[in-house]
Amino acid sequence: MDLFTSPLLERLASARHILIAGGGGGFDVFSGLPLYFRLRELGKTVTLANLSFTHLEALKDTRTPWEMHAIIETFRAPLAIRPWKDMPV
Numbered sequence: 001m002d003l004f005t006s007p008l009l010e011r012l013a014s015a016r017h018i019l020i021a022g023g024g025g026g027f028d029v030f031s032g033l034p035l036y037f038r039l040r041e042l043g044k045t046v047t048l049a050n051l052s053f054t055h056l057e058a059l060k061d062t063r064t065p066w067e068m069h070a071i072i073e074t075f076r077a078p079l080a081i082r083p084w085k086d087m088p089v
Helices: 007-011 027-041 065-079
Strands: 017-022 045-050
Touching: 007 027, 017 027, 027 045
Parallel strands: 017 045
Antiparallel strands: none
């Protein structure tokens, strides 16, 4: 059996919006992202979430997701130029 004919995808066939939630440790990325992209290929709306075991309220000098989005957008335009793409192999 491969990923494309898995019982999981058969059960999700009628779903329109799917939540993929990771439990931390990094393994959720390795298993969650391929599933995310396959479900998107199948036309599903997919939301990614993450559960943290850290006491986040105790952290100091942290940024909200909205602040991080603004910071990423600030640097997005300069990163559109990728000189390594023109380097000989």
